[in-house]
Each structure stands twice: as C-alpha cells, then as structure tokens.
Amino acid sequence: MLTKKQLFKRGMLDISPHMLSVIPFGIICGAIGVELGFNPYLVYAMSFIIFGGASQIVFLQLLSGGASSLVAVTSVGIINSRHLLYGAVLSEYLEKLSFIKKLLISYVVVDQGFAESNKFFKKHRTEEYLHYHLIGTGCTMWVCWQTATLSGIILGSFVPEELGLKFAIPLTFIAIVVQDLKKLDHVIVMITCGLSSLLFFDAPFKSYIIISPVIALFVAALLLRLKK
Amino acid sequence: MTLASIIAAGILTYFTRMTMIALISRDMLGDKIKAVLEYVPSAVFPAIIFPGIFINDYGTFIEMNDPKIFGALVAVIVGYFSKNIIATILAGLVSYWFLIFVIFS
Numbered sequence: 001m002l003t004k005k006q007l008f009k010r011g012m013l014d015i016s017p018h019m020l021s022v023i024p025f026g027i028i029c030g031a032i033g034v035e036l037g038f039n040p041y042l043v044y045a046m047s048f049i050i051f052g053g054a055s056q057i058v059f060l061q062l063l064s065g066g067a068s069s070l071v072a073v074t075s076v077g078i079i080n081s082r083h084l085l086y087g088a089v090l091s092e093y094l095e096k097l098s099f100i101k102k103l104l105i106s107y108v109v110v111d112q113g114f115a116e117s118n119k120f121f122k123k124h125r126t127e128e129y130l131h132y133h134l135i136g137t138g139c140t141m142w143v144c145w146q147t148a149t150l151s152g153i154i155l156g157s158f159v160p161e162e163l164g165l166k167f168a169i170p171l172t173f174i175a176i177v178v179q180d181l182k183k184l185d186h187v188i189v190m191i192t193c194g195l196s197s198l199l200f201f202d203a204p205f206k207s208y209i210i211i212s213p214v215i216a217l218f219v220a221a222l223l224l225r226l227k228k
Numbered sequence: 229m230t231l232a233s234i235i236a237a238g239i240l241t242y243f244t245r246m247t248m249i250a251l252i253s254r255d256m257l258g259d260k261i262k263a264v265l266e267y268v269p270s271a272v273f274p275a276i277i278f279p280g281i282f283i284n285d286y287g288t289f290i291e292m293n294d295p296k297i298f299g300a301l302v303a304v305i306v307g308y309f310s311k312n313i314i315a316t317i318l319a320g321l322v323s324y325w326f327l328i329f330v331i332f333s
Contacts, residue, residue, distance in 0.1 A: 017313035038229050045231060049238035054276075059237060060229070069233040077240035082275075085268050087248025088257070095254050106246035111276070115269055167296055167324055168317055170280030171303050173273040175316035178307035186270040194274035201279055201287070209275050216271035221264045 002124075004132045011136020014116040017175075021168030022053070022112070022141065023148045027159050028166065029057055030152025036064040040153050047149040051107070051142065054169075055079040056149075058206060075205045082210055085217075086114040093121045093130050105131060108138025115176045185223045192216045295332065299324030 002010070026047075033043030038060065046056045055076045062072040086109055094102060117134040124130065159165055180186040196212035203211060257265070281300045284290050290297070303320030310316065 017317070020314060020317050042229050042231060042234060045234050046237075049234050050241050051238075052241050055237070055241065059234075063229050063233075069230065069236075073233055073237045073240065076237040077244065080241040080244045082272050083241075083244040084248050085265075085272060087245060088252065089265050089268050091249050091252045092254055092257075092262070094249055099250060102250040103246060106249050107242060109245045109249070111273075115273070118269065162328075164324065164328070165321075167280070167299065168321060170277045170300065171317045171320040172313070173277045173280075174300065174303045174320070175307050175313040177270055177273050177277075178304055178316065179311065180270050181304070181308060186267065189267050189270045190274045193271050194278035197275040197278045198282055198289075201283060208279070212275040213268075213272045216274075217264055217267060220267035220271060221260075224260075224263055 002127055002129070004129045007127065007129055007132035008136040008139075010120070011113075011117060011133040011138075012140045013136075014120060014133070015112055015137040015140050018112040018116075018172050019140070019144050021165075021172040022144055024159050024165040025053060025169055026145050026148025027152035027155075028157060029053060030149035031155075031157035031159075032057060032152075033060050034153055034156065036060055038064070043153050044150060047146055050076060051145065052076070052080050052110075053145070071205070078205045078207050079209050082111075082213060083109060085213060086111075086118075089118060090114065090121075090134070093125075094134075097131060101131070105134060105138070108135065108142055110138060110141045112172065112176070113137035113141050185220070185227075188223060189216045189220045192219045295324050295327035298327055 030043060030047075033046070033056075034040055043060075046059065050056055050059070058079060059072050059076050062075060063069070087106070090109065094105065097105070113134065117137050120133050121130055177186075177190060180190070193212045193216035196215045197208050200208035200211045202208075277300075281296050282290055299320045302323040303316050306319035307313075307316035
C-alpha cells in the first residue's frame with residue numbers, strides 16, 4: 001500500500017514530462033494576451049480563474065476580434081465541456097471522497113493529469129489514497145501553468161515564434177494515446193474522433209471539441225456490441 | 229475583457245470539471261456505460277491532435293507536404309517503440325525543425 005506522499009510524488013513524476021510542451025505553451029498564452037493589448041492583470045486572472053490552456057487563448061482571440069463576452073464565455077464553456085467526460089471516468093475512483101474534497105479536487109482536473117492519473121488508477125485500483133495521484137498531477141500542472149503564463153505576461157514572447165512550439169501540444173497528446181494504437185478498436189475510435197474534428201472544425205463555438213468525442217464514443221459503443 | 233466575463237468563464241469551466249465528479253455516484257452508471265467510458269482518452273484526445281497538425285493558425289487546412297505531418301509521424305513511431313513521453317515530443321519537434329530549418333530554408 002502506497003502512502004499519500006508516495007502517491008502525490010508519483011503523480012508529479014508521471015505528469016512532469018508533459019511540462020516540456022505545457023511550459024512553452026503557457027509562455028505563448030501569456031504573451032499573446034499582452035500583445036493583443038489586454039490588461040496584464042486580467043490576462044493572469046484567466047490562468048487562475050479559468051485554468052484551461054486552449055480555452056484561454058480562444059477567449060482572448062475572440063474578444064480581440066470583436067466578439068461579444070457572451071460568445072467568448074460560451075466558447076470557453078463548450079471547449080472545456082470535455083471535462084465532463086473526464087469526470088465521468090474519474091468518478092468511479094473518487095467515489096469514497098467527501099463532497100468537499102470532491103469539490104476541491106475538481107479544480108485541478110486537466111487533460112494531461114486526467115490521462116496520466118487514469119492510466120495509474122487502472123493499474124492500482126486497490127490503493128486506498130488513489131486521489132493523491134490526481135492531486136499530484138493537478139498541482140504540478142497548476143504551478144507550471146501559473147508560472148509559465150506569468151513569465152509570458154512579464155517577459156513577453158521570449159520563446160522564438162519561428163520554433164513553432166505550439167506544435168508540442170498535439171505531440172504531447174500523441175504521447176498519451178500512442179500505446180493504444182496496438183488495439184484495433186481504439187484505433188477506429190481515434191480515427192473517428194480525429195476525422196470528425198476536422199470535418200466539424202468550423203462548427204460554431206469551437207464545438208468540434210465535444211461533437212467529435214461524442215461521435216467517437218457512439219462508435220465505441222457500436223464496437224462493444226459487435227464484440228459480443 | 230472584463231473581470232466579470234473571466235469569472236463567468238471560470239465558473240462555467242469549474243462546473244464542467246466538478247459536475248460528474250461530485251454529483252454522479254457509481255450506481256448511476258451502468259456496466260455498459262462504464263465499458264464505453266474506457267474509450268474516453270481515445271475518443272477525446274484526437275480532437276486536440278488532428279486540428280493541431282492539419283489546421284494552421286488561420287483555420288485552413290495545411291498542404292499535404294507540410295512539415296508538421298512528417299513531425300507527427302516521427303513522433304508516433306518513436307512514441308510507439310520508446311514508450312517515453314519526452315522522447316516522443318522531442319522526436320516530433322526535432323524532425324519538424326530539421327525540415328523547416330535545414331530542408332525548406
């Protein structure tokens with residue numbers, strides 16, 4: 001049985017490689033906000049209050065392009081609605097926690113943290129303090145994201161734009177799903193999601209990000225039915 | 229951009245994170261739904277990966293000879309065999325840089 005501290009450290013360790021893409025992206029995100037002419041304090045407030053990488057950039061870009069607050073806020077909500085799916089998966093492992101603890105832990109659930117903690121949970125179902133792994137991944141992400149966006153806001157885009165470091169984001173997610181390419185059913189689900197995301201890319205409010213997973217999960221349900 | 233709009237977006241985001249964790253109990257999800265939820269990573273992350281590769285900053289499709297496609301393929305191959313996250317990201321970036329700085333420059 002692992003202690004709380006060991007699980008927390010394991011979470012930190014499991015998510016840390018992703019910081020290679022998260023930190024440059026955070027710097028870019030902070031720098032874009034200032035470049036677009038927004039108040040630096042408000043740009044930072046986004047990292048603290050919204051705490052969601054891609055949705056923060058979309059929020060800035062929409063507002064600077066003259067969109068109404070309502071459109072910008074709706075888009076952030078839709079982009080982040082994928083967390084509903086993460087929550088549904090995690091709820092099974094977090095069930096024993098008190099309501100207050102569930103409310104607190106929810107704030108630090110992020111894509112990479114969900115991915116790495118979910119992998120860990122599947123292998124260590126019987127551990128008593130599993131949630132400390134999720135706190136470990138979430139807190140590491142939180143600290144790095146705050147630091148990175150803050151340095152982008154203060155120092156400007158000191159990451160050369162020519163390096164195209166935004167490309168590190170799809171690479172980080174390739175690293176997360178690549179081992180599932182061994183399973184044909186997962187490959188079909190991934191391709192369905194990927195192609196749908198390109199097909200629905202122009203759907204309003206960036207809704208491709210939730211439309212394509214829903215389509216892919218329908219395909220997954222069909223595949224499960226065929227397997228029987 | 230006002231603080232009020234950021235707070236509204238933040239509350240909305242927090243609700244997407246909290247709703248399923250805090251308000252759903254195990255009994256509410258049947259075995260069939262749980263089996264489908266096993267596919268969540270495979271069903272969600274390609275929606276971040278594909279547009280990140282195939283669509284450029286201006287929202288249009290890239291050319292088929294774009295260096296990002298090559299970089300992504302290298303990342304998939306290296307990731308598959310190395311099972312290492314850092315190696316995957318670096319392989320993708322370095323091969324992408326090799327094409328844009330050495331070959332296409």
